[in-house]
Amino acid sequence: MVRHVIAPVDELPPGTRKFLTIDERPIAIFNIKGEFFGLLNRCPHQGAALCEGPLIGLAQSSDPGEIEYTRLGEILRCPWHGWEFDIRTGQSYCDPKRFRAKAYPVNVEPGSAVVKGPYVAETLAVSVESDYVVVDL
Ligand code: FES
Numbered sequence: 001m002v003r004h005v006i007a008p009v010d011e012l013p014p015g016t017r018k019f020l021t022i023d024e025r026p027i028a029i030f031n032i033k034g035e036f037f038g039l040l041n042r043c044p045h046q047g048a049a050l051c052e053g054p055l056i057g058l059a060q061s062s063d064p065g066e067i068e069y070t071r072l073g074e075i076l077r078c079p080w081h082g083w084e085f086d087i088r089t090g091q092s093y094c095d096p097k098r099f100r101a102k103a104y105p106v107n108v109e110p111g112s113a114v115v116k117g118p119y120v121a122e123t124l125a126v127s128v129e130s131d132y133v134v135v136d137l
Helices: 111-116
Strands: 017-022 025-032 035-040 055-063 066-077 084-086
Touching: 025 066
Parallel strands: none
Antiparallel strands: 017 025, 025 035, 055 066, 066 084
16 A cells, blocks of 8 residues: 655645545545545446535434434535435445445644655666767766
């Protein structure tokens, strides 16, 4: 597993999201009330840009006619067909057994830990096919 440094915490305040591409995967990082979560920006239903949908709450009912609206801002509604997913787990509320949004672990780490690395520079294979005359001034 390769670690990717996304942004300073200050650049992603609560209630915001950041879109990025990591290893050719479209991902969004969400700050939900100070906790960070990552989801693949592709709906498991028909492939919409899931993470561009609105953040809503969870409507639950314990008795007929009684609806409680909880977890405000923690549920993501797909912009295409309205399926709802839990930002924390990727679970679908429409069809939880068959569909789940791909979730990625996101952590907050102190700058001192991030600076340490290890980081590896990208290298390319080089071959020498003939000789050159070179002058250093
Ligand atoms: S593509 Fe997301 S609900 Fe259909």
